[in-house]
Amino acid sequence: MSNTQDTLIEITAIEKWFDRTKVLDKVDFSVARGEVVVLIGPSGSGKTTLLRCINHLESVQGGRILVNGKPIGYRTSNYRLVEDSERNIAIQRRDVGMVFQRFNLFANMTVMRNITIAPRLLLGLSEAEARERAEALLAQVNLSEKAEAYPHELSGGQQQRIAIARALAMTPKVLLFDEPTSALDPEMVGEVLTVMKDLATGGMTMVIVTHEMGFARQVADRVVVMSKGAIIEEGRPDKIFGAPKHPVTRALLNAVMH
Amino acid sequence: MHFDWSYFWQELLTPSSAFLDGLGLTVLMAVLAEIIGLVLGLVFAQMRLSKFRAAQAMASFYVWAIRGTPLLVQIVFIYTGLAAAGIVRFQDITFDGFNFSGNLQAGILALGLHEGAYMAEIFRAGIQAVESGQFEAAKAIGMPPSMMMRYVVLPQALRIVLLPIGNQFNILLKNTTLVSIIGVSEMMLVTESINSATFRTFELYSVLGLYFLALTSLWTLFMKLAEKRLELRSLRPAFAAQAAGDL
Numbered sequence: 399m400s401n402t403q404d405t406l407i408e409i410t411a412i413e414k415w416f417d418r419t420k421v422l423d424k425v426d427f428s429v430a431r432g433e434v435v436v437l438i439g440p441s442g443s444g445k446t447t448l449l450r451c452i453n454h455l456e457s458v459q460g461g462r463i464l465v466n467g468k469p470i471g472y473r474t475s476n477y478r479l480v481e482d483s484e485r486n487i488a489i490q491r492r493d494v495g496m497v498f499q500r501f502n503l504f505a506n507m508t509v510m511r512n513i514t515i516a517p518r519l520l521l522g523l524s525e526a527e528a529r530e531r532a533e534a535l536l537a538q539v540n541l542s543e544k545a546e547a548y549p550h551e552l553s554g555g556q557q558q559r560i561a562i563a564r565a566l567a568m569t570p571k572v573l574l575f576d577e578p579t580s581a582l583d584p585e586m587v588g589e590v591l592t593v594m595k596d597l598a599t600g601g602m603t604m605v606i607v608t609h610e611m612g613f614a615r616q617v618a619d620r621v622v623v624m625s626k627g628a629i630i631e632e633g634r635p636d637k638i639f640g641a642p643k644h645p646v647t648r649a650l651l652n653a654v655m656h
Numbered sequence: 657m658h659f660d661w662s663y664f665w666q667e668l669l670t671p672s673s674a675f676l677d678g679l680g681l682t683v684l685m686a687v688l689a690e691i692i693g694l695v696l697g698l699v700f701a702q703m704r705l706s707k708f709r710a711a712q713a714m715a716s717f718y719v720w721a722i723r724g725t726p727l728l729v730q731i732v733f734i735y736t737g738l739a740a741a742g743i744v745r746f747q748d749i750t751f752d753g754f755n756f757s758g759n760l761q762a763g764i765l766a767l768g769l770h771e772g773a774y775m776a777e778i779f780r781a782g783i784q785a786v787e788s789g790q791f792e793a794a795k796a797i798g799m800p801p802s803m804m805m806r807y808v809v810l811p812q813a814l815r816i817v818l819l820p821i822g823n824q825f826n827i828l829l830k831n832t833t834l835v836s837i838i839g840v841s842e843m844m845l846v847t848e849s850i851n852s853a854t855f856r857t858f859e860l861y862s863v864l865g866l867y868f869l870a871l872t873s874l875w876t877l878f879m880k881l882a883e884k885r886l887e888l889r890s891l892r893p894a895f896a897a898q899a900a901g902d903l
Binding site for chain 2: 453455484485488489491492494495496498500501502503504505506515516519520561564565568
């Protein structure tokens with residue numbers, strides 16, 4: 399894919415090994431601005447690893463990852479890729495928000511502080527500005543009354559909505575979701591998906607790893623199917639869910655839908 | 657058995673000023689060595705967990721060497737050994753009327769270095785006990801490593817290490833007696849010198865033991881209070897409490 403202005407994430411031929419197991423096999427993947435991409439695939443197919451490469455929580459052994467036109471995690475030196483310093487990687491990560499399966503709210507901070515700390519320290523917002531932003535985000539995720547609560551005092555669904563608000567407070571260019579509803583009790587899945595739907599409608603660029611096929615069908619602009627470290631099929635959700643071509647996709651959809 | 661109760665009570669309740677000075681030195685050494693130990697421990701724990709091989713190796717060597725040799729040997733090595741080799745000779749310094757003698761400095765340094773090795777291991781374990789998701793969330797939001805440590809990891813690790821640090825300080829308080837070997841007049845050495853004049857060994861060492869018991873008991877009480885205060889609602893592990901809250 400060409401590096402046009404509309405391309406926000408551009409991944410070219412990345413390779414990743416865990417010891418002697420190849421988990422990503424020359425994967426090409428790109429995301430346009432405003433696009434909502436859902437990654438599906440059997441467990442162990444590499445979808446979470448691919449997602450974690452986008453903000454360099456995982457390193458790669460080959461290939462190239464551009465976010466907003468800039469390489470992440472690596473810089474070129476004499477035409478060779480070298481691992482960037484932690485400090486530079488930290489700066490690059492500000493544009494990429496992430497929501498984890500297990501929420502990972504900072505356990506030692508209130509909800510308010512969870513949301514304000516990064517904008518305060520990293521974006522230089524004043525306490526008042528950061529709080530104002532946090533209050534707006536809390537209203538957006540319907541949890542204004544929980545500002546002074548600690549993470550462990552909240553349900554899983556509430557924690558995950560706060561985690562989304564925390565990520566949004568950095569005004570990222572893209573949000574990555576790593577199975578955001580997998581650790582939730584069934585009755586809490588809906589409240590998180592509703593927030594995500596609103597974000598998608600609002601034009602947020604999102605890359606989502608999920609098993610929620612109904613949600614994927616409704617929200618995704620594009621569904622990407624992975625198997626054994628490679629992308630085996632991709633396309634509009636009606637196409638993937640309506641007429642899957644690859645046998646692995648068919649088996650996966652059968653297993654999840656029934 | 658002969659136990660001179662009146663002598664015992666006299667020494668216990670109205671100790672000589674030399675003994676009280678010794679008590680002061682014991683506490684002073686323990687506190688200063690603990691501060692040195694905490695700082696060294698924090699630094700060496702970070703080095704052990706760093707990705708730089710040289711830093712890792714240095715820290716591992718320090719912990720290995722200190723924990724593998726007797727404190728008594730370390731004290732003599734630092735004070736007498738280094739002076740004999742002409743490397744460092746600890747000089748007396750008079751500070752605001754207080755004579756900060758060379759052997760006292762060496763003793764505090766030796767105790768601090770010793771404490772640092774144990775603190776390094778305690779801090780390392782504490783940092784490693786913080787859930788990996790906390791590190792990842794801090795990284796993902798764009799915090800550089802120093803900020804992640806200061807705002808996310810260390811506050812959580814500190815809660816975990818509080819009890820082992822308290823226990824280690826308890827040991828340090830008692831280990832100060834070893835510094836008597838290089839002539840620092842802490843409680844032990846004062847007791848020994850009184851004993852060499854009176855030979856009331858049983859009574860004198862009973863008093864000495866009781867003073868140490870008082871010190872360590874006070875410390876234990878303080879730790880209990882500190883722990884209660886730190887049981888803030890923020891600091892319970894997120895997941896256990898969440899599971900309970902979901903019911």
